[in-house]
Amino acid sequence: MNSTAKKTAYCGMLTALAMIFSYVESLIPISFGVPGIKLGLANLVVLSALYFMSPGEVLAVSAARILLLGFLFGNGMSILYSLAGGLLSFAVMVILMKRGGFSEIGVSTAGGVSHNIGQILVAALVLQSAKLFYYLPVLILSGLVTGVLIGILGGRIRKILAKTYPSEKKENRE
Numbered sequence: 001m002n003s004t005a006k007k008t009a010y011c012g013m014l015t016a017l018a019m020i021f022s023y024v025e026s027l028i029p030i031s032f033g034v035p036g037i038k039l040g041l042a043n044l045v046v047l048s049a050l051y052f053m054s055p056g057e058v059l060a061v062s063a064a065r066i067l068l069l070g071f072l073f074g075n076g077m078s079i080l081y082s083l084a085g086g087l088l089s090f091a092v093m094v095i096l097m098k099r100g101g102f103s104e105i106g107v108s109t110a111g112g113v114s115h116n117i118g119q120i121l122v123a124a125l126v127l128q129s130a131k132l133f134y135y136l137p138v139l140i141l142s143g144l145v146t147g148v149l150i151g152i153l154g155g156r157i158r159k160i161l162a163k164t165y166p167s168e169k170k171e172n173r174e
Helices: 003-027 041-050 055-073 078-097 104-127 128-163 168-173
Strands: none
Touching: 003 041, 003 055, 041 078, 041 128, 041 168, 055 078, 078 104, 104 128, 128 168
C-alpha cells in the first residue's frame, strides 16, 4: 500500500474511532448543572494521533469527526460550538507539543481547558451575553480533570503504539 493510501486509511479509521468515542460518551450521563461538561473521549484519539501523525492529518480527523457528528446528530449551532472548542484545543496542543517540555497529561489538560474556553467565547459572542462567563470556572475545572484523565490514557496508548509501530512515527510525521 502506498504512503498516501496508508495515511488516508489511518485518517479514516481514526475519524471513525473518534466518532464512536463521541457516541459512547453521549450515552454516559454526566450532569453537574452546567451544560457542556463531557469526558472528552474523542480527544483521546486526537491526542494520541498528534504523536504519530502530522498536525494537518490530525486536524483533518478532528474536523471530520466534528462535522460528521454535527450533521448526523446535531445542528448548526452544535457544529459551531464544537468547531470553536475543537480548533482552539487542537491549536493549543500542537503549540505545546512543538514547544516541548510537556507530557501527554500537560498537553491534554491544556487542550481540555482551551476547548471549554473556545466554546464559551463563541457562545458569548453568538448569544451576546457576558453572563456565560460565569460557567467558566466550572468548565475550566472540568477541563482540568478530564484533561488529566485523557492525558494518562493517552500516555499509555502512546507507549503501546510506539512499541507496536516504531517506524510509523517517522514516516507519518514528515
